[in-house]
Amino acid sequence: MSDVEYPIKGACQCGGVTYELLAPPAMVVACHCRECQKLSTSAFSITAMVDADSIRFSGEMQEWSRPAESGNISAAKFCPCCGNRLYHFNPDEPEKIKLKPSTLSDTRIINPTAHVWVSEKQDWYQIPEGVKVFEKQP
Template identity: 55%
Template sequence: MDIFLMNFPIKASCQCGQVSYLLKAKPKKVMACHCTECQKLATAPYSVTAAVLAEDIDFSGEMNEWRRSSDSGNVNAAKFCPQCGNRIYHYNPAEPTLLKLKLKPIDADVMALFEPTAHIWIKEKQSWFEVPEGVTAFDTMPT
């Protein structure tokens, strides 16, 4: 399905279904992050993050929050389901209008919307992973 013809809103939920969301517009960008923190988060070689405007998404359900400082000195706050533990999104409290959506729908027609257009923090990537040819890559976080 062409992502420009996709019907919104798109629905998704955490593993147990207690938290859900309606995404009302296409993400601003989608990145695969290879930093060691994202590798821990994803229990995989990288984590896929979709940057969405807070006004473009509606959440329902109870979420807990965890925070840490990032290398830049910003706060990285994470919202997650208190029952199944799925990460829902991250955000910087200093910029609450931009959310870094972690939870994606599993519908194959919708997943194309979440294909990374850039790979970041590749200086920390696993040596056996190859960034796809033609995809933009950055050693750290682009400015």
Template identity: 65%
Template sequence: MNDIQYPLKGACQCGSITYQLTEPPLKVIACHCRQCQKLSTSAFSITALVKTESLVIEGELKFWERLADSGNVNGAAFCPNCGNRIYHFNPADPDHIKLKPSTLEDTRVIQPSSHVWVVEKQDWFEIPDGVPTHQRQS
């Protein structure tokens, strides 16, 4: 992954929201909780934890929030036109954003360093050997 050149460009499905990620993610996590399954309409959702300052966004986002099992607020930023989620955030941690990296043009950064909420994992999905797992949140 050393050949990935930053900044990386990203966008929502309709192109109304564009952004640049100026530095590599701190970590990439696959979450298997039921809420992420609903979000992704798949077996899990991928999140790239990035520094807030490393994300430069153009376009006007809409926001939605829900209370997580941890008691933290899980906010979502998305395109008001196509509904594509761009990132999640916790207002109590303003220095970090949970980018939805499938919105990047270059998706090679999507290599999960851990899997969380595997207690709710779909039975048919096999986590690769050697990747750390956590029954709930890490």
């Protein structure tokens, strides 16, 4: 979005972890996998793909990880106080951050251009026309 000004501040629910997003994300994706449904307690989770050097975090975070279907590790950073997830990452690709953009103070950038793992999508949700769709992880 051209009217969004960077940096955009972000924070967890309690404010114990804060950050600044310095540049626009490469893309914003809606993931419909069962794990993201658990995470979001909704039909899908939104992720903004950003370069690690375009974001600055402050505050203590905890880490949790699980194996992904691909064999990679899906790791997450979250606030130890309120439990709010801030981002996911693959430890083998630390330069890529999968930011949870609903933690931003300005959420206008949340406009998914791709939907992934639609093979596990809730039947009642209709994907908007004009976005890329992937059965699993592209």
